[in-house]
Amino acid sequence: MSRLPILGLAAAGLLLLIICSSPSGATDTVDVLTIADSTGDWGFPSPYAHYSRGPGYVRMSLIFDTLVWKDENGFVPALAESWEYLADEKAYLFHLRSGVTWNDGEPFTAKDVAFTYQYIKDHPYQWVDSSVVENAEATDDRTVKITLQRDYAPFLDQVAGTLPIMPEHIYQDVSDPASFKDPKALTGTGPFKLVNYDKTQGTYLYEAYDGYYQGAPRVKQIKFVKVNSEMAAAALKKGDVDAASVPGETVEDVKKEGFTVVEGSHDWVAKIMINHMKAPFSDPKFRQALYYAIDRQDLVDTGLRGFGLAGSPGLYASDNPWYNPDQEQYNYDPARAGQLLEELGYEKKEGSKYYTKISKPEAIELLVTASTERQGELIKKQLDDAGISVNLRSVDSKTLDSMVGGWQFDLALSGHGGLGGDPAILNKVVLDQQSFNSARYDEDSKLNDLLESQVEEMDPAKRKELVDSAQEVIAQDLPALPLYYTDSYWASNNIVSYYYTYGGVGSGVPIALNKMIFV
Template sequence: MRVPLTLGFAVMGLLVFILSSNVLAADEKVDTLTVAALSGDQGFPSPYGHYPHGGGYIMMSFIFDTLIWKDQNGFVPALAETWKYLPDENAYLFHLRKGVTWNDGEPFTADDVAFTFQYTKDHPYPLVDSSIIDKAEAIDENTVKIVLTKSYAPFLDQVAGAQPILPLHIYRNMSDPDDYKDEKALTGTGPFRLVDYDQTQGTYFYKANEDYYQGSPRVKQLKFVKVSNEMASASLKKGDIDAASVPAETTEPLEKEGFDIKESHDTTMIMAINHKKEPFSDVRFRKAIYYAIDRQALVDIFLRGFGCAGCPGILPSDHPWYNPDQEQYSFDPAKAEELLKEMGYSKDGQYFSKDGERLEIELLVQPGLNKPNFR
């Protein structure tokens, strides 16, 4: 018996981000910060022009701001200074900063925010669920109310903190924003302006927006250049770049030379099971699979020990929303064998059979995710 199974039980690769020791010291201004962009082109950095995967959102976010943002302590003001939930209306009221301007000098107002959320109902932004918005209205020049279609707990995180705000005076006559690659499409309120974008080379060059409402950026010029994964360490040592992500096992000599190391998760690999197909429809069979997977061994072998062992569900174990009280299904081959025998399987050497037919599971792997990816 051969049955398909999508690769999974999340294994988290470790992304190691290296910074030159003299970059961004406290309160110090930097003329130029050059970052290695291992994956190259991320699309035209407008809200509708960037690629919806990889670093496309980051490239766009240097130019466009959201209503709120996050730091290590939670939500922080961005274009909105304060906000509150109105339970009787299932709506959020945002009080906006005064004196903010777009990078073409036009004033930013609540009309821009209301327009953005109405506009995205007809022209959905790929990384935000616009169906959650019922309507958005400007109460006055600096106040906007966003009414939801239903209760939505992650609204602040996944909508207010993710949707780039568009300039009304630029986008109101734009019927096809996906194909709009004009310089005006890059009219934002963010900390940088785009100076040059080379799609072929996958390079980006930004200059600081000196009129940025949160103050002049400490980095005056920001460059992203394409550097291969193999050359990143050498380029850091030569001083050609100031920051890069590198394979975790290569960090020790860089750390000894004074580079700062920042760790974060990279790729999550998920196991998805079709519960409607036999034998996966039997919960005992699914549990047997979970008990049979040595997740720490996957990290040790395929990620050379640099990673976070997979866990039940989508979220990694160090995520703030992770629930440690759920069943963990620790590696237990004996328990897996017990469950399969309950279902009528018998073990013949290293294999299980039922009704004379050997059990085989076929893993279906998405291209590009069947090997460690440290980008």
Template sequence: MLKPWILISGLALALLALLAISPAGVAGYEVAEYTIADATGDWGFPSPYAHYSRGPGYVRMSFIFDTLVWKDDEGYLPALAEGWEYLEAENAYSFELQEGVTWHDGEPFTAEDVVFTVEYIQDHPYQWVDSSIIESAEAAGDYTVKLYLTEPYAPFMDLVACTLPILPRHIWEGVSDPEGARDDEALVGTGPFRLADYNKAHGTYLYEAYDGYYMGAPKVGRIVFVKISDQTAPAALRQGSAAAASVPPEAVSSLEGAGLEVIEGAFDWNAKLMINHQKEPFSDPEFRRALAYAIDREALVEIVLRGEGLAGSPGMVPPDSDWYNPAVEAYEYDPDLARGMIEDLGYSGTEVEVLVAERGIVGWPGSRAAELIEEQLEDAGLEVTLRSLDGATLDTLVMAWDFDLALLGHGGLGADPDYLRRMTLDETLNSVRYREDDRLTALLEDQRTETDGDDRAEIISEAQVLYAEALPALTLYYPRWYWAHNGEVALYFTRGGISIGVPIPLNKMAFL
């Protein structure tokens, strides 16, 4: 294992090489350079169509591309739209756009860019926005645009207005392969920063301030992302080679003692046991419920998270959410009951493979969680094999339904509760893709068209009960997240998470 000082030296060399790429000066900014440590490193080319589908990929793209509306720690705030309203009679949202906004290449931003973007994602689906709910987009002059919906859509503000990156028509109208567009033009946005360098192999990103930004020039001249593990990040923070990083809970007190600021996030990320409900015996809901009784989620919190988290709700929604239903079946740990259920079903001695990946991220369900689950499932009468893979391979196998059980994790549980539908019905990696329960499917579809808050809350509550009964996957725990930083930038966790709920305190507004 490399010693911390060797890793930090490697970080310093990577920074020197990266910063030497761009000769532009950073004098005159309140903060000349701001270095962010990231455990994974590469999250894809930061264009709207080429970034990886997880939250860190979206965050890197968001520094370059703006949406119509954005969020901070208090709620919605204007972005490319300075004002908006819902027109119930027309089932449309009207947006008054900012005037004087320019793309990074100097071309003016207008309503035609918004109309083009909507039409473009209907021809070229964008992974984070459901374009089917938008019937059409119409411009009324250069700075007014209406988006007509196919039906009422309760999560529109979070899942469309605050998520869809607006594209420059004069560039993207000639792009037929958006995922393959990797040139400089693919990174022309209206956001506060421009990409100066990206190194996939090293997992490094260098952003430089766009002084022509319509909200005012950023206060940070350069933002640098460098790959460094969460375990080594505290040393980098203390030495000053990193300005911000996610840190393990056990490092919090020493970092605060060293004069660093520490912020704590909500329980809006979950470690999840994915269950292949498309094959026997996992296709049997009673067997899935036996698995839930067999796994000690409280022990996972105490041992894997060292008490820094909450045991998972079988209804997925975390207990600190306004949408949480406390009446959901808890499946308290009961190995004797689990063993008896498995015996009655005739599955004693069944061979089960559990896939796991080490991703170097605090809270991620890695080998320690897998070993505990192995012990508990074997105690319930199953024959368990652990299979350790790299993260990309595990994701591929899960998407192909080529697994028994797999340990994954994702955020978004602090955002609009439509995530319960998306994580159940959508054909995406983090979704369980479960439609066998007609009543559950109907409720999840109905809630997104219910615009009355109280009525929608009742639907979400009932859906949690049915999800917990079906158990297409089991939320194991919600980790408590900590980020430490040097105070040069006032980082914060976005209310409801960035975009569709990304629980990362790197909101671009903090850098302005």
């Protein structure tokens, strides 16, 4: 039986830059830590009921632990103190910590882990591809063997380091976990317990679980409060909050006030989601015309005031180690956009500035939210200048996600993180048929094969070749239009030393709120 050592993530993780000096790491107890969040409500923080975006996962992760976790350098033990891969069996052995308890006082055992991994086969979990797991069994109270359906290179990152372990004694009789919002649903092994959740106000209050197996957290309470992003820096200066994500234009001023600022890498992408299930968006040439008509650098310079990086067609930012420079770039060229439209049979009728196939211009609807209206206006003008008529429709973010998920849209200005983690993210945001973050695009058999092959390739060099090829096909097909990657800054008053997690929290959430910061 061959046993392979477990390696850290490939060099695709987040790069941490300390903008100004911070303390070496305080150890004093913190009674209450208040964190600003511009978005507010992210749902009931149980594994299945939280809203399926990064902030929702982060709130849930404070209560529930995984088998392994990540800090600023890579993988670290969590519920499992060690693990090994049995290559001949396509199985992982996880050796669990002793003395771990659920926050209701019940002992944690290997049976809980086996139960969780079997449970997601019947109740698919939004962050994990449960199809890769063939079986999970507890070989004794502290050992779990998880057998895979196939080789799966990102298992530690995308499954073992993402899936929250749930208590069998609570969830064994739960048939609809998304609707299970009893207080017992929040029985976890993590460092915190939920004290209060106000959906209307978008506030959360957590308290430390002093029985936590890695020691009682030094932060005794964590409070999330809703603060408009433009007001975040002011709230810090007034002392209303202890930490916040701040706009790039405020960073220098915040530093001068003595706050610590950390910067993340370009792992959150804004993109135009496309309803490729209907004409004319079903034609790759039409999607290419749209992309040529959009000046991505202007969106960064004007819309983001320079605090970002122009989007790359193959999804990865140009400063990401997984980026393939040999892909079609679609530099801004409205004339080329017009040429492609004419090849598709479009023409400008006499007296009209817009391309059309019928007697009057066909207006495309672009969904935006209050936070993206500025960018939407810029995109509308750029497309208008290229002869493509667009109407903006502003909705709230959850409505936008719902409309995209239900294919009730033409175009939608959206975005997601995860690009700093494992390249399995490409499968999630291109092929996955369930997520509103995914293009749900499986119409190119070559791309399907490349993406499925890359997650099964255990050789890093060969895997990079597959990911490179996949980016070239994504750039050709354009199932979505990557626009830009935002610069991200996290400012704090030095009570706690924050960092951006290597590869992102869980499966790649690019938020500087790793729970181990508070322990």
